Amino acid sequence: MSAPFEAASYLFRSERRVRVLELLAGExxxxxxxxxxxxxxxKTVRRALGRFEEFGWVRRTGRHYEVTEPGRAVADRAHNLLGTVDAAATLCPVARWLPDSFDVDVGDLADVRVTVPETADTAAPARRMVEVIAEAKTVRAVAFAVAPGAIEAxxxxxxxxxxxxxxxxTFVADDPELRPQxxxxxxxxxxxxxxxxxxxYNLVVADETVMVGLVNESGAPSGLVESTDEGVREWADEQFEHYHDRAEPLDPERFSE
Structure with a gap:
């Protein structure tokens, strides 16, 4: 086992060790x-600190321990790696339905949230989308389907x-309740x-929150991916502009009585 691999293995075998290094990176x-x-x-903490000293990540100053610059870099990378693993695990249930254009770095999706339909609650993704829209001051959307309550929200x-x-x-124009809205x-x-x-897919940007409504091979809703990450917002902005620039203004007469 190489020295770098041994050090990394020692760190990641314990969540507490990672936390100790992160705390020392603070002060x-x-x-x-x-x-x-x-x-x-x-005793456990002192044992970990001893190994960290061997790796050159921390040093002792009187009663305190402080992180070295190499140790700070390790703490930052460890945090990012764990965030990437967590985001990847969150996205796993819907990853195969993400659009090919979704080229966002998974490592940046620390806040990603995925809502999937359940046997007892198949409308969960649509309901979550409407909840977020209802709280937003500005909404931009590209959609091939209209979720119940979305127009009202x-x-x-x-x-x-x-x-x-x-x-x-057509769905909106033919619905007697949605048409006047x-x-x-x-x-x-x-x-x-x-x-x-x-x-x-359906794309909604509600204030700072991006939501991507996914469907499976049969066209049924498969999940809602939600994030406020800057990279995701940039991707969403590009996608919205792409479709908006290729779309035509809608004739208001289509929704007349």
Whole structure:
């Protein structure tokens, strides 16, 4: 076993060891303080600190231990790696349905949330999407399907810009409850356009939150991916502009009585 691999293996075999190094990256601490903050015995903490000293990650200054610059780098990378593993595990149930254009670094998705349909609650992804939209002041969306309650939730935002496929437009225009809601949105000057092309997912940007509604091979909802990561927002902005620029303004007469 190489020295770097041995050091990494030692660190990652214990969540408390990672936590000790992260705490020291914040500020110097005594073994007693570290023991209290990690819920470990002081003996265990001292043993870990001894190994960290061997690796050159920490040094002792009186009663305290402080992290070295190499140790700080290890702490940062350890945090990022664990975040990547956690995000990958969260995305695993829906990863195969993510669009090919979703080229976001998984390591940046520390806050990613995935809502999947359950046997007893197949509408969970759609309901979660509506919950987020209802709290947003601005909404942008590209959609081939309209979730129950989504139009009503969007109508209460300060501004909305929507790009809908012909199927979604027809669904709204033929629904006696949704049609007047849509007329109100159009009368308020909100942007609604029609995209005559293929769309394999629903995209919603509600304030700072990006939501990607996925479907499986049969076209059934397979999950909702949700994140506020800057990289995801940049991707979502690009996708929205791509479809928006290729869409045509919607004729308001389509939603007349």
């Amino acid at each position: 110097p601490r005594t073994p007693g303080e570290l023991a209290a903050e990690t819920d470990a015995s002081e 969007t109508r209460h935002s300060d501004r909305a810009d929507l790009v809908l496929t012909p199927e979604a437009v 849509f007329r109100t949105m159009l009368a308020a000057g909100w942007g609604v356009r029609r995209f005559d092309g293929d769309l394999a």
